[in-house]
Amino acid sequence: MKIMSILYGSMPRSRRLARALSRYYSQKISLEALDEIYRKELKRYIDFTLTYNFFRISDGMFRWDDLFNPLAEYMKIPVNGLKRFYDNNFFFRQPVFKEKIRYETPVISEILTKDLKLIGSLDRINRISISLPGPATLVANSLIEGSSYTSTNDLARDYIEKVVLKEAENAYKQGFRHIDLHEPELASENVKADDYIDLYKRVSEYFRGFIWIPIYFGYNSRNIKILAEELRDTNIILIIDLATKNIDIEKLRNDLSKTKAVGVGLINSRNTKMEKIAYIREYVATLEKTLSNIEDLYLTHNTNLEFLPEKVAYKKIRLLSKFT
Amino acid sequence: MLKEMNIELPILPTTVIGSYPRPKWLRHMIRLYKAGRIDEKTLQESFDDAVIAVVKEQEDAGIDIPSDGEMRRDEMVEYFAQRIKGFRFYGPVRVWGNNFFNKPAVVDKLVYEKPIVIDEYMFLRKVSRRPVVKVTITGPYTIADWSFNEYYSSKQELVYELAKIINREILELEKAGAKFVQVDEPALTTHPEEMEWAVEAVNEVTKGVNIKLGIHVCYSNYEILSKYFDKLNFSQFALEFANRSFRDLHILKRLGDKEIGFGVVDVHSRRIETPEEVAQAIRKVMEIVDVERIYINPDCGLKLLPREIAKAKMEVMVRGVNIIREELRRKGVEKIIMRR
Numbered sequence: 144m145k146i147m148s149i150l151y152g153s154m155p156r157s158r159r160l161a162r163a164l165s166r167y168y169s170q171k172i173s174l175e176a177l178d179e180i181y182r183k184e185l186k187r188y189i190d191f192t193l194t195y196n197f198f199r200i201s202d203g204m205f206r207w208d209d210l211f212n213p214l215a216e217y218m219k220i221p222v223n224g225l226k227r228f229y230d231n232n233f234f235f236r237q238p239v240f241k242e243k244i245r246y247e248t249p250v251i252s253e254i255l256t257k258d259l260k261l262i263g264s265l266d267r268i269n270r271i272s273i274s275l276p277g278p279a280t281l282v283a284n285s286l287i288e289g290s291s292y293t294s295t296n297d298l299a300r301d302y303i304e305k306v307v308l309k310e311a312e313n314a315y316k317q318g319f320r321h322i323d324l325h326e327p328e329l330a331s332e333n334v335k336a337d338d339y340i341d342l343y344k345r346v347s348e349y350f351r352g353f354i355w356i357p358i359y360f361g362y363n364s365r366n367i368k369i370l371a372e373e374l375r376d377t378n379i380i381l382i383i384d385l386a387t388k389n390i391d392i393e394k395l396r397n398d399l400s401k402t403k404a405v406g407v408g409l410i411n412s413r414n415t416k417m418e419k420i421a422y423i424r425e426y427v428a429t430l431e432k433t434l435s436n437i438e439d440l441y442l443t444h445n446t447n448l449e450f451l452p453e454k455v456a457y458k459k460i461r462l463l464s465k466f467t
Numbered sequence: 468m469l470k471e472m473n474i475e476l477p478i479l480p481t482t483v484i485g486s487y488p489r490p491k492w493l494r495h496m497i498r499l500y501k502a503g504r505i506d507e508k509t510l511q512e513s514f515d516d517a518v519i520a521v522v523k524e525q526e527d528a529g530i531d532i533p534s535d536g537e538m539r540r541d542e543m544v545e546y547f548a549q550r551i552k553g554f555r556f557y558g559p560v561r562v563w564g565n566n567f568f569n570k571p572a573v574v575d576k577l578v579y580e581k582p583i584v585i586d587e588y589m590f591l592r593k594v595s596r597r598p599v600v601k602v603t604i605t606g607p608y609t610i611a612d613w614s615f616n617e618y619y620s621s622k623q624e625l626v627y628e629l630a631k632i633i634n635r636e637i638l639e640l641e642k643a644g645a646k647f648v649q650v651d652e653p654a655l656t657t658h659p660e661e662m663e664w665a666v667e668a669v670n671e672v673t674k675g676v677n678i679k680l681g682i683h684v685c686y687s688n689y690e691i692l693s694k695y696f697d698k699l700n701f702s703q704f705a706l707e708f709a710n711r712s713f714r715d716l717h718i719l720k721r722l723g724d725k726e727i728g729f730g731v732v733d734v735h736s737r738r739i740e741t742p743e744e745v746a747q748a749i750r751k752v753m754e755i756v757d758v759e760r761i762y763i764n765p766d767c768g769l770k771l772l773p774r775e776i777a778k779a780k781m782e783v784m785v786r787g788v789n790i791i792r793e794e795l796r797r798k799g800v801e802k803i804i805m806r807r
């Protein structure tokens with residue numbers, strides 16, 4: 144079994160970025176000046192993380208207010224008031240689909256490519272991921288109004304066709320080799336992963352790099368098992384949350400018995416308490432013994448590091464880096 | 468039955484939830500203090516003056532039970548975590564948009580070292596001309612839910628530990644003469660699977676207390692909350708209804724003989740309601756709850772509104788209440804006895 148460490152999702156904003164944003168909102172600095180700060184933030188994060196040998200990282204999602212914004216704006220979709228993001232004391236603006244998605248250009252990958260170019264980090268593009276909400280999570284946290292979409296399936300399909308495939312195609316062309324489809328919804332009991340398997344496979348046809356599906360805020364055994372089985376011959380890798388709940392190792396063996404690669408979120412991104420190195424070593428040793436079919440094991444955190452204060456997030460990154 | 472206290476209030480007593488916008492000059496003084504340009508004593512004097520100003524503003528608007536506007540508190544969890552031993556701050560985390568919160572971490576056994584809000588109460592009591600004032604305290608469940616837990620073996624254990632501390636604080640407030648304490652628990656329904664033990668833990672704060680205790684729960688699932696009206700050992704539930712356009716009123720059928728602190732103005736909208744809208748909402752709730760068991764308040768703290776809008780909202784609220792009071796007066800109903 145090959146063991147590697149990875150990072151994904153959103154990072155805490157530094158005080159500098161937070162200050163720049165509030166100055167921008169009160170029209171004290173220009174958009175250009177704000178963009179400059181965004182790029183400094185990105186560069187600092189990439190330079191720090193890639194000095195360690197992480198197999199892959201994200202872009203820190205510094206430009207995102209939440210998993211759906213500003214994507215909603217790019218899709219020309221209005222947003223509602225604030226809604227709680229699962230069981231967190233964190234709130235997002237809910238997309239309201241009154242009309243069909245209009246997504247003319249692959250904005251997400253375009254902006255990130257430009258940012259990487261301007262900070263002189265294009266040579267690292269193949270280790271940095273594009274982050275997007277997964278279809279199950281998008282439809283579960285949106286409202287459909289009027290006759291825009293006849294069902295959540297209808298919306299999920301259109302979102303994949305118009306947004307995800309467009310981004311995937313452009314991202315690959317630009318040199319990206321990783322896409323993350325965040326699917327916290329699949330950890331809940333409200334949804335059956337079965338409904339989305341075809342959509343993930345569709346993305347897989349379009350993107351020949353790695354497609355990662357982080358599933359967090361819990362563990363839904365049924366969904367993990369069916370996804371691990373159905374997607375085993377694709378370039379799709381699940382990232383599962385092993386820190387929110389205690390997962391019985393036998394159950395894990397059973398759920399993952401058909402897959403060759405998996406990401407395991409051992410580091411808790413929702414608690415400041417530092418995990419002991421010995422604990423992780425031991426856990427990994429157990430996984431090595433138990434999951435004999437796994438060829439590639441990716442160690443990571445259980446959800447976005449942004450739920451931690453910045454200082455602690457970086458401390459946990461350093462901890463993970465000991466396993467690269 | 469709720470026991471009567473020896474205090475008379477006008478029918479439909481008007482109150483606030485707690486927080487009020489800080490005057491601009493106070494924010495300036497806080498900035499100066501943080502930059503090291505004024506000393507602690509001057510800052511405290513500024514807080515005192517701000518309390519005098521906002522209490523007067525509430526009383527001028529016609530509020531029967533004012534608060535101190537929580538002038539001294541930056542944030543409702545942070546303020547308590549800073550004053551209970553065992554917490555540590557690693558830095559801010561984002562809550563939404565570009566808004567951050569200094570999320571505390573429990574890193575050691577929690578210890579109640581000294582009173583937390585007694586001085587706040589004493590000062591408020593001194594400056595208010597009303598017979599009853601309201602003191603707000605963040606509840607144990609919300610403090611725990613909005614903190615990192617590095618020390619206790621479970622969240623439940625942490626909530627119970629905090630409940631004991633908050634209980635001591637309320638007992639101290641009672642000793643100091645407070646008549647009405649409101650426990651704020653906005654997080655209470657966010658993990659429905661924890662409700663059973665959470666309610667029991669929150670009840671710990673009421674042990675041995677003989678003054679009026681209310682509980683404020685906002686932007687929450689009231690279907691879940693209302694199942695626990697009876698079990699929660701508080702005589703008043705202060706809830707938001709303007710925000711939900713006065714839907715969900717049916718849950719108040721489960722109130723039993725308890726009171727509602729009825730939220731009639733929306734604190735997240737800058738539109739100022741009309742007195743008639745307020746009166747209409749009160750008529751609606753009077754169909755479900757006896758008028759002697761209704762207090763009137765804004766949905767939540769007014770803190771996030773511009774000060775002049777906060778003031779206008781209180782005035783409109785009182786004018787709306789006065790429309791109904793006039794109707795009741797003709798029926799000979801004018802006063803209630805405060806119950807604990």
Ligand SMILES: [Zn+2]
Nearest residue numbers: 653685767768
């Ligand atoms: Zn509130």
